Structures are given as C-alpha cells and as structure tokens.
Amino acid sequence: xxxxxxxxxxxxxxxxxxxxxxxxxxxxxSSNLAxxxxxxxxxxxxxxxxxxxxxxxxxxxxxGSGSGTDFTLxxxxxxxxxxAVYYCQKYNKWxxxxxxxxxxxxxxx
Amino acid sequence: xxxxxESGPGLVKPSQTLSLTCSVSGIKIxxxxxxxxxxxxxxxxxxxxxGYIYYSGSTYYNPSLKSRLTISVDTSKNQFSLKLSSITxxxxxxxxxxxxxxxxxxxxxxxxxxxxVSS
Numbered sequence: 431x432x433x434x435x436x437x438x439x440x441x442x443x444x445x446x447x448x449x450x451x452x453x454x455x456x457x458x459x460s461s462n463l464a465x466x467x468x469x470x471x472x473x474x475x476x477x478x479x480x481x482x483x484x485x486x487x488x489x490x491x492x493x494g495s496g497s498g499t500d501f502t503l504x505x506x507x508x509x510x511x512x513x514a515v516y517y518c519q520k521y522n523k524w525x526x527x528x529x530x531x532x533x534x535x536x537x538x539x
Numbered sequence: 540x541x542x543x544x545e546s547g548p549g550l551v552k553p554s555q556t557l558s559l560t561c562s563v564s565g566i567k568i569x570x571x572x573x574x575x576x577x578x579x580x581x582x583x584x585x586x587x588x589x590g591y592i593y594y595s596g597s598t599y600y601n602p603s604l605k606s607r608l609t610i611s612v613d614t615s616k617n618q619f620s621l622k623l624s625s626i627t628x629x630x631x632x633x634x635x636x637x638x639x640x641x642x643x644x645x646x647x648x649x650x651x652x653x654x655x656v657s658s
Contacts, residue, residue, distance in 0.1 A: 464644035466586075473635055473651050474586065479644030486646070517586055523642045526574070526599040528588035 432456050434520055434531035442539040449505040451534045453518035458498045464519045465494055465503045467512075468533075474517065478503065505536075513538055541565040543636050543649035550655050557623040557654060561636030562616075568594045569614040574639035577610065577621045579632040580651075587632075591639060592619050631656045 433456040443449045453463065461481040466474035476485040478494035481501060491506040505512055518531040547559035561575070568575065577589035590600040592610045600608050604623065612619040623630060633653050637645035 462643060466645075473648035474645075475648070476640070476644045476646035479640060479646075485640075485644065519586075519644070521643050526591050526642060527601075528576075530586040530588065532585050 432520060432529055434518060434529050436518055436531040436534045440535045442537055443508050444539045445510060446507050449508055449536055451503040451516055453501040453531050455499045455520055459520040461497045462521050463501050466517045467514045469514045541638060541647055545634060545636050545649045545652040547652060549653060551626060552658050553627055553656055554625060557626050559621045559634055560618050561649060562618050568617050575619050576637050576639050576645060578635045581632045626656050628656050
C-alpha cells in the first residue's frame with residue numbers, strides 16, 4: 431500500500447508571500463497526483479491534477495510540480511482566501527484506487 | 540454546470556446500514572466518460588476514499604471498506620448511492636460524493652452530509 435505524507439503539517443505565511451507545500455509518496459505514483467484546498471465547513475476543491483494541470487477556474491498563482499515520489503504545490507503570492515488546508519491525493523489509473531495525504535494547514539503568520 | 544447533492548439520514552443506529560444518495564445535475568451519468576465517487580471525512584480528520592462507480596455499474600472499492608460496502612447507480616434518476624453495513628461510531632463522518640476527472644482528480648464535490656452513528 432502506498433502511503434502519502436505531507437510537510438509541513440502547518441505552514442505560517444504572510445499575505446503576499448510564497449507558500450511551498452510538499453507531498454511525498456512511499457513509492458512512485460508517476461504523475462498521478464492531485465491537490466485540493468479545503469476551507470472550514472466546505473467541501474474540498476480540486477486545484478491540480480496529473481501533478482501539474484490546473485483544474486478549471488483555478489488561478490494561475492497555484493502551480494504543481496513533481497513526479498514519481500516527490501511533489502510540490504506552490505502558491506506564488508498568498509491571498510487572504512488561500513488560508514486553508516491542502517491535501518494531496520494519489521490515484522491509480524488501473525486498477526482504480528485512491529489515497530489522500532494527511533494535509534497541510536496554511537495559516538496567517 | 541455540474542452539481543452534486545448528497546442526501547440521507549443524519550443519524551443512524553449502530554449495527555444498521557447507512558444509505559446515502561448522490562443526485563447529479565448538469566450532466567447525464569449515462570453519457571459515460573466519468574466515474575463517480577464517494578469520500579468521507581471523520582470529524583477533525585483527513586479525507587478517506589470510499590469507492591468509485593461507472594454508469595455501467597462497474598465498481599471499485601477501498602479494500603478497508605469492501606466487505607461492508609455497496610455502491611450502485613440509477614441512471615434513470617441520474618443518481619448513485621452508497622450502502623455501508625454494520626456501522627459503528629467509527630463511521631461517523633461527513634460523506635461527500637464527487638465526479639472523477641480522467642480517472643484522477645475529483646471535481647466537483649457535493650456539499651457533504653454529516654452522518655452520526657449513535658443509539
């Protein structure tokens with residue numbers, strides 16, 4: 431079973447600064463990785479899939495990179511609405527299967 | 540615009556079967572091209588994938604839930620459903636449904652429904 435880890439658990443950032451979030455898989459997941467943003471009381475929102483493809487209507491300040499076991503979500507200039515919990519998710523194309531990481535909370539410094 | 544909405548009882552007794560339905564609008568499940576999925580989030584915790592279904596009825600389940608889980612689809616109603624049997628307090632969670640994009644990301648999600656397991 432592939433285990434997903436995320437670091438740091440909490441990231442304190444000032445508005446306008448850059449945020450870099452890390453996700454690591456215990457074995458290669460190729461580029462089969464997505465990132466989500468979740469705000470309190472809301473459903474998660476897809477930001478990135480296939481490691482680096484932005485989902486529909488996602489601002490360009492969100493970017494994803496990596497392949498294999500190490501992945502990064504970068505928020506180039508944090509806006510007030512970006513303070514949230516971010517989850518990575520690996521998926522198998524075949525046979526289908528999904529595992530989420532434990533999340534990184536981005537809060538205001 | 541594709542929208543999903545979960546429905547079902549908010550309180551279920553231990554040992555019973557949890558039944559939830561996801562109603563889809565803005566797209567026909569029977570058109571194919573997408574899998575549909577259930578995810579849950581226990582209070583204060585992270586996300587747990589439950590399983591997928593295709594319009595044909597093909598399913599893929601989280602191995603940790605497989606023995607208690609049934610996911611089905613009703614294309615005439617444009618809905619898919621989840622049944623989880625022998626539930627315990629550990630199944631208390633917000634349950635979400637979502638569409639699967641390219642066998643990868645989940646988008647969009649329903650708003651979620653809180654299910655509490657308690658006698």
